[in-house]
Amino acid sequence: MSAEEKSMSIIVTKGSLDWAYPPFILATTAAAMGLPVTLFFTFYGLPLLLKDLKLQVTAAGNPAMKMPMAGMHMGLPNLLTAVPGVDAACSVMMKNLIKKKGVASIEELREMAVEAEVRMIACQMTMDLFEYDKKDMIDGIDIGGAATYIECATQADINLFI
Amino acid sequence: MADATLDAKGLNCPLPILKARKALKDVADGGILEILATDPGSVADFEAFCRQTGNELLEHSEDGGTYRFLIKKVA
Numbered sequence: 001m002s003a004e005e006k007s008m009s010i011i012v013t014k015g016s017l018d019w020a021y022p023p024f025i026l027a028t029t030a031a032a033m034g035l036p037v038t039l040f041f042t043f044y045g046l047p048l049l050l051k052d053l054k055l056q057v058t059a060a061g062n063p064a065m066k067m068p069m070a071g072m073h074m075g076l077p078n079l080l081t082a083v084p085g086v087d088a089a090c091s092v093m094m095k096n097l098i099k100k101k102g103v104a105s106i107e108e109l110r111e112m113a114v115e116a117e118v119r120m121i122a123c124q125m126t127m128d129l130f131e132y133d134k135k136d137m138i139d140g141i142d143i144g145g146a147a148t149y150i151e152c153a154t155q156a157d158i159n160l161f162i
Numbered sequence: 163m164a165d166a167t168l169d170a171k172g173l174n175c176p177l178p179i180l181k182a183r184k185a186l187k188d189v190a191d192g193g194i195l196e197i198l199a200t201d202p203g204s205v206a207d208f209e210a211f212c213r214q215t216g217n218e219l220l221e222h223s224e225d226g227g228t229y230r231f232l233i234k235k236v237a
Binding site: 025028029032033034101102103104109112 | 172173174175176177179180182183201210211214215
């Protein structure tokens with residue numbers, strides 16, 4: 001550990017399939033480049049620590065979401081996203097696209113993060129609030145509150161809010 | 163000549179870097195890892211990776227869409 005070694009922390013507040021990527025890609029890549037990394041999962045980011053990940057994406061309210069289809073980029077009208085099954089179908093399509101393009105799955109990235117000893121903290125308050133059980137989460141995570149994160153952030157050079 | 167080869171063809175960011183990091187662990191100090199990738203972003207990524215980790219990017223080339231990197235393990 002050299003004196004000039006930088007470190008990073010990320011507050012993870014979102015848990016949809018698309019939003020799961022930035023924190024895990026940044027964390028694993030930073031770890032691969034020698035930075036100690038801490039991820040603090042709070043609010044909708046907390047489900048990213050569940051053993052059983054059932055990540056979904058929605059086109060609702062997402063005007064920038066235009067997927068490659070039939071040679072063009074196409075979006076989905078908000079009204080259609082209210083139809084039962086549409087979000088699930090979009091999520092399957094997104095996962096297939098991810099696989100086809102050789103992009104890692106969130107499960108894979110998360111496993112690499114654990115392997116790289118990225119510190120993962122689950123927000124205690126969110127666990128209480130949304131009634132999540134520690135036994136439903138992956139092993140090796142810490143549980144903490146805001147002060148835990150703040151201490152971490154004061155020591156980290158890069159602090160991101162995702 | 164390379165001590166080990168990592169085939170990262172068809173893999174997208176950040177997998178080439180992550181797998182290279184793993185592969186480098188099994189290479190002795192001073193040893194050379196050859197990496198093959200198809201991700202165009204990997205060129206800048208491996209340069210940054212080497213600058214940041216102190217490993218040496220000996221050479222990189224491209225042949226018909228496949229990029230080849232030779233990294234010497236230093237740290």
